[in-house]
Structure formats: C-alpha cells, structure tokens
Amino acid sequence: MLNLANSLAQRGYRVDLVVAQAEGPYLSMVDTEVTLIDLSASRVAWALLPLRRYLREQCPDTMLSALSHANLIAIFARKLANVPTKLAISERSALPERPAGIKGRAMRFLMKQFYPEADNIICVSEGIERELRGYLAGSDEKILTIHNPVDFDLIDAQRNASVPHHWLQSRKHLIILTAGRLVKAKDFATLLKAFAMIHKSCEAKLIVMGQGPEETNLRALASKLGVSHEVDFVGFQDNPFAWMAQCDLFVLSSIREGFPNALIQAMACGARVVSTDCRTGPDEILESGRWGMLAPVGDATVLSEVMLASLSESNPPNTRSRAKDFKSDKIIDRYESVLLKAVCRKEK
Structure with a gap:
C-alpha cells in the first residue's frame, strides 16, 4: 500500500494514506507528496467512526483498503458516510480452510455478506481470485487480480x-x-x-x-x-x-x-x-x-x-x-486503470 500510495502521488494524484494509527518503521518512507491521515484508533475496528468522519469531510473520489478487517470497516464506513466514493478492497491472504473459532467464522460470514458491496475486489494472486470467485457468488465481474508491485x-x-x-x-x-x-x-x-x-x-x-x-x-x-x-x-x-x-x-x-x-x-x-x-x-x-x-x-x-x-x-x-x-510501473498502470479512470482528477 505504501509503494502504491507513493507511486500514485508521484504521478500527480492527490493521495491520502489513511491509517488506524500512525506508528511503525515504515512511516519514514511515506512520500512528502502523500498526506498521512492518522485516525488515532488503537484497533482497526475502532477506526469505523473516524473513517466515516474522514469520508464525509473529504469525500475522496476513490478509496482502496487492504486486509479483511480493514476491508469490512471501509465498507461499513462508506455506508454510514453515504458518500459517492468508489471503493475497491484488496484481499491479500488465502482464505482459511477451516476458520478458527467464533471470530474466524464470523469474519467469513461478514466477508460473504458484505464484500459484494465493494465496487472492485482486487486479489494479489490468481489463487486468491479463484478462491473468492468460488466463495462470493454473483460477484465475478468485480473480482480481478493485480499483483503486488516491486520497487526496482x-x-x-x-x-x-x-x-x-x-x-x-x-x-x-x-x-x-x-x-x-x-x-x-x-x-x-x-x-x-x-x-x-x-x-x-x-x-x-x-x-x-x-x-x-x-x-x-x-x-x-x-x-x-x-x-x-x-x-x-x-x-x-x-x-x-x-x-x-x-x-x-x-x-x-x-x-x-x-x-x-x-x-x-x-x-x-x-x-x-x-x-x-x-x-x-x-x-x-x-x-x-x-x-x-x-x-x-x-x-x-x-x-x-x-x-x-x-x-x-x-x-x-x-x-x-x-x-x-x-515492476512497479506495470502494476501501478493496472491500479490506475481500475481505480482511477474517469474518477480521479489530477492536480493541475
């Protein structure tokens, strides 16, 4: 996500990198053209209301989230904010063959119920795409693969x-x-x-x-x-x-x-x-x-x-x-095509 945010900013887009809590060793790698938004939430689940507020105030053209918990929070926040922001979610892990415990089963249920509400469901591998196509009935046209970029x-x-x-x-x-x-x-x-x-x-x-x-x-x-x-x-x-x-x-x-x-x-x-x-x-x-x-x-x-x-x-x-x-350029081209075509406005 950091590589993607930096690359899109370098291409002239206004990019906000929204995080539950701004901490960790990668903060120093955020490009100066990227605006870091700290929701000050100690857990991803507690970022729901701060993210809704951000969406209402900024109303971005498009939003990309990554990882299952964050994807669900992004879906719920957009519903609550009632904004026209286009939402793409990124699934980065294979589905557990046997979800562990009540939390694991609840996560699988919520994914099945709400993932189809996203405008695009981006998988980082073709294997994950195959799994999601079999799991999310009726969402085939939304699901696609874009590999992770490598910053050569x-x-x-x-x-x-x-x-x-x-x-x-x-x-x-x-x-x-x-x-x-x-x-x-x-x-x-x-x-x-x-x-x-x-x-x-x-x-x-x-x-x-x-x-x-x-x-x-x-x-x-x-x-x-x-x-x-x-x-x-x-x-x-x-x-x-x-x-x-x-x-x-x-x-x-x-x-x-x-x-x-x-x-x-x-x-x-x-x-x-x-x-x-x-x-x-x-x-x-x-x-x-x-x-x-x-x-x-x-x-x-x-x-x-x-x-x-x-x-x-x-x-x-x-x-x-x-x-x-x-290589990054090839991958960023795909993200730009899927997420930003006819939606985002480049900075003048």
Missing part, C-alpha cells in the same frame, strides 16, 4: 550496500536467509528443522530477519536442535535488500501466503530462492519451479533436500528477470 528503483539503490554482519563480511560459510514476521503462519519452525539437517552435511549459517511473537519459541527450538550458534535472529532491518543480495539462498517456509513480497524482493536482488508450495503465491511466482524449487508445506526433510539441491545448482535461474514482471 529502491531495491537497486539499496541492494549493493554493505551489511554490518560478520557472517556476511567473512564469507566463510554458506548463508541462508529468511525474512518475515515471526508468526506461526510463516512456519519458521520447519525451516529450523530443515536447516539442522543441512548443517550436518555442510558449513552453513541461517539468518532470520524479522520480529514477532514466535521469536522466543523459535530461539528455544534452535537451541533444542543444537544450532543456536548457527542461527542469528537479526530483527527488523531498514534495508533488507542488501541482505537478500548477499545471501547464498533465500527460503520462504510459509504454511499459507497471499502473494509473498519477500520472495519477489529476494528475486529482484538476484538471490537463489526456495519456497514451500503453499496455497496462493509461490507456485504462481516461481511458475511451478521454473525460477526456484518448491517443497511441500511442513515437510522439513524434503525442504532440506530442496535447499541443498538449490545450493548445488551450477547454473541457477536468473530470478531477477522473473521479478521484473512485477
């Missing part, structure tokens, strides 16, 4: 920077990198188990880039597996691209995804990549293994074998050429 200019400006990490500076070992929020859905536990198997046969190190509630459990697992000294949890990094450009292999181990940005970014940095074949995203990006090997979800043994095979490839695929299919 930013990546190229940052990927050659030095990384102040002794493993990358010494280059004594093979460096395996993974990145993402440390949550169960990313299944870093399976990656740690696969890495422990690899470490028995080759000198390798694993760098885990990201933060999240599973960090304590993952550190404990690394210790239990006997690889705590070979795994480094480096937290959030302002410039992940330099790390991606210098690793020997980037691994995505997720149980589920929508359209994984980290995988495409690593490819844009020229990294070899391996991914689990989880629902929606990786198979589509890697074109069934053409650009990087795929492994079954949750299978540490096969993942370790695939990782070793990828590291041993003498002529790995040019992942950067595939990543160019998702």
